[in-house]
Amino acid sequence: MIISNASPLMYLSKLNKLSLVKNLFKEIVIPKEVYDEVVVNGKKGRFLDAYKVEKAINESWIKIKEIEIEKEFEEFSSEIDIGEIAVICLAKKIKPYLVLIDDASARTIAENLGFNVKGTLYVLIKSYKNNLITKKELKNTINELMILGFRISHEFYIQLLDELDKEK
DSSP states (O other), rough: EEOOOHHHHHHHTTTTTHHHHHHSSOEEEEEHHHHHHIIIIHHTTOOOOHHHHHHHHHTTEEEEOOOOOOOOHHHHGTOOOOOHHHHHHHHHHHSEEEEEOOHHHHHHHHHTTTTOOHHHHHHHHHHHTTTTOOOOOOHHOOOOOOOOOOOOOHHHHHHHHHHHOOOO
């Protein structure tokens, strides 16, 4: 089982790649706070990705779980948002094998608690390695991701493209 924060769902939806999550992991869990951020607030803003995530929820491969925010995590509210705090609390409760979070601060907190934390790029690269997308599609998708505002360092971007170019 995996748990996802909002940003991987939103970015993958915007890229028309949300189905990759389903193909790789079959089922994911999100806390209600992530649902509120992605679907409820997204629909208020008329963002298309909100409707795509809602469709996945209606198809039952994205499950919503209620979680009580533990007091010990309230101290992180100045560093990370409530969705990320809820993801970490839910991960503590259900012990998933993977947690999808893009935010660096939230990733660090989750990793320090012992969770296997990956993000949107991991989903895309794993999809390529599992032959769900081509190398060209992966490169184009990473470029689109950056155009959408996804932040990665210039050095990491160049390294990633170099590694892809070395593969046959």
